[in-house]
Amino acid sequence: MGASPSGAAQSGSDEFVREPLGVQERITSDGSSPWPVEADRYRLVAARACPWANRAVIGRRLLGLEPVISLGIAGPLHDERSWRFHLDPDDKDPVLGIEYLRSAYEAAVPGYDKGVTVPAVVEVASGKVVTNDYKALEFDFATQWTEFHRAGAPDLFPDKYRDEIEEVSEGVFHDINNGVYKCGFAKGQASYEKAYAALFGRLDELSERLSRQRYLVGDAITEADVRLWVTLVRFDAAYHGHFKCNRQKLSEMPVLWAYARDLFQTPGFGDTIDFEQIKQHYYGVHHEVNPTGIIPVGPDVSNWLTAHGREELGGSPFGDGTPPGPPPPTERVPSLT
Incomplete structure (x- = not known):
């Protein structure tokens, strides 16, 4: 994750407290959310550095969702403006056309003031972040996207x-x-x-x-x-x-x-x-x-x-x-x- 470089906020004490997620939506196949499972509609934005994003990337790989959910990779370096696509040509994600992931959060929530974290799923057509709820995302990849799972995909949540x-x-x-x-x-x-x-x-x-x-x-x-x-x-x-x-x-x-x-x-x-x-x-x-x-x-x-x-x-x-x-x-x- 990452809004501040640590992806977290500090509590009033001297202990570390992880900041709350800002866009906790789900992508489902049963109509229970405003975001339906649909091939080629979404782009998963991750970073190789981030363990939380790595979880989603592994799930996508194991389940064979690469053909239906594209992958954007933010580079390892960022500043107070958020994760940045500095490994891509012209420092922009080639599909979303943005330099900083914050742009996709602000497209979804004008004046967005919470953490700009990865993983984030972005709707390609609108450029809006759909969710950054990594735990729900992992579960939904495994249970809601089953029609697109590869043959032989494992059951990650038996x-x-x-x-x-x-x-x-x-x-x-x-x-x-x-x-x-x-x-x-x-x-x-x-x-x-x-x-x-x-x-x-x-x-x-x-x-x-x-x-x-x-x-x-x-x-x-x-x-x-x-x-x-x-x-x-x-x-x-x-x-x-x-x-x-x-x-x-x-x-x-x-x-x-x-x-x-x-x-x-x-x-x-x-x-x-x-x-x-x-x-x-x-x-x-x-x-x-x-x-x-x-x-x-x-x-x-x-x-x-x-x-x-x-x-x-x-x-x-x-x-x-x-x-x-x-x-x-x-x-x-x-x-x-």
Whole structure:
């Protein structure tokens, strides 16, 4: 996410508090919202740097929605005006024709004064943001867009596991997804140490869980795995140093490191990751944390391709389904090989 560079607001205390979402609409197939499921109507705007946007991009890939929902990528650097399409020709999104994502928010809500965040879904014809509710977006991709799912698409929210997915995800959100930000943007020692303890306590708990099973819930990938993984994949490149989450690197936590590599090597996960853009964003935008703006050269990321051995725990990544094909040529990220 990102309105302020951190995508968050600070509370009256010295603790980090994530700011509320500004356009919480849904896109549905049953007429329950003003925005219907429709091919080629919407553009998903994401950023390779952002874990919240990464969740939506992974879901789109796994479900095979690339042909019906186009993808715009904001660059890793932005300022107080919002995410910017500085990687595109003429610094403008080639479909929406805008330089700053804020323009699409203001088209939807004149005088818009809340967070300009990614992911955001924009209606192409009007140029208006439809929603930036990343959690609802993930659920709707999986449950409302089924007529456009590819053959062999996985069920990311199986009915029998939905309560368990949400229960696990709740702890992941507060202590891990948001927890790394609570560490990095804490304004006081006590707040930092509280967030640090919660972060590593939850990581230890999940490490124990994943020592017995290949995936977080059930025997195939679900949305719970997507939600955890987007933080893990950024851990050593950004959160360990930049956000002072430094009890251990991910690569020093054997179970979670193997789990994260397993998913990285699964089509739809690692092929959405650009480590350079991740570092450019975190170290180059958060000036209150890294005033010099110097971007670290490391870590070496070639170890993401090493053997993980998680197959021994059983399960199958896509259950009865199949992996997605390669990303469209215009959406490919730099390869580690």
